Amino acid sequence: INYMTAAICSYFFIKSEISFNLILNAKWIYHAILIGTLFIVAFYFFAYGVQKVGISFTTVTNKMSFIIPVTAALILYPKDTLTTIKGAAFILAIIGIFLSSTKGKKLSFNKKYLWIILLIFFSQGIADAIFSDFEQRYPQEDKYIFYMILFGMATISGMLILIIKSIRVSNKLQLKSLFWGVVFGIPNFFSLVFFIKALGEINNSVVFSLTSMGIVI
Numbered sequence: 001i002n003y004m005t006a007a008i009c010s011y012f013f014i015k016s017e018i019s020f021n022l023i024l025n026a027k028w029i030y031h032a033i034l035i036g037t038l039f040i041v042a043f044y045f046f047a048y049g050v051q052k053v054g055i056s057f058t059t060v061t062n063k064m065s066f067i068i069p070v071t072a073a074l075i076l077y078p079k080d081t082l083t084t085i086k087g088a089a090f091i092l093a094i095i096g097i098f099l100s101s102t103k104g105k106k107l108s109f110n111k112k113y114l115w116i117i118l119l120i121f122f123s124q125g126i127a128d129a130i131f132s133d134f135e136q137r138y139p140q141e142d143k144y145i146f147y148m149i150l151f152g153m154a155t156i157s158g159m160l161i162l163i164i165k166s167i168r169v170s171n172k173l174q175l176k177s178l179f180w181g182v183v184f185g186i187p188n189f190f191s192l193v194f195f196i197k198a199l200g201e202i203n204n205s206v207v208f209s210l211t212s213m214g215i216v217i
Contacts (some may be wrong), residue, residue, distance in 0.1 A: 001181025003039070003158060006189035007151035013144040023149060031134045032146055036153025038127035040161060045120045052113045060098055061120045066212040067094070068125025069132045073204035077136055086205060093209040128208060135199040143196055147189070 023029065042062075049058035070090065134146065165171065198207045 001178055002185040002188055003036075003151045003154040005182045005185025006192070007148050007155060009186060009189040010144050010148035010151060014142065014148065016142045016145070018145055023145065026141075026145070026149075028134055028138050028141060028146055029149070031130055032149040033153050035127050035130050035134075036150045036155075037157045038123055038130075039150075039154040040157040042120070042123040042127060044161065045116060045123055049113075049116050049120050052116060053110065057117070058120060061117050062124055063212045063215060064094065064098070065121045065125035066128065066208040068122070069128040069208050070205045072129045073132055073208075076133075077204065086203075090205065090209055093213055096213060131196070132199060132204045132208075135196055139200055143193075147192060150192075151189070 026032075046058060046062055049061070138146075162171075195207070195211065198211075
């Protein structure tokens, strides 16, 4: 419901003509499909990680994944240069996320769940890197169409997972879930709008570091 609401919000902001053929032939269609799917996949990996290895280690892994898009940006995009100050800030961001997420506790986890830690790290990091690539490649595209397809894919992926889960375990739909899904979907839409705008105006290495720190704060 959250992602469906965000997709509807995107539709109302679209100014250009849209058609099924236009969307299918869009250069960014694979970006939208991949990110939308990874939204749901990363969420479930995170939830499973919290259950199996604890909130501290899962949070650290999830937020540290910003290393992937930052590294990709520095390698692939010439305008995103690494300066001494930016490098120092990058290292401090990593240390800050680690310390603020652990609350002084020693991090440890059952080694048999290393696979879920890796999946959390890479699914979130790859999703962010694809976001960055979209902004770099298609800065002039109507981004609201992109948002609509992205959130639409997340909706479809979420529904498929729910259908599969409902076959195994009966789960009644609660009205409060519908209400809070709508309430959450609106700020979720605008957070993505401003995130993409930031990627277009500020160096990616700065945006991802600030975003990860902001989430922890």
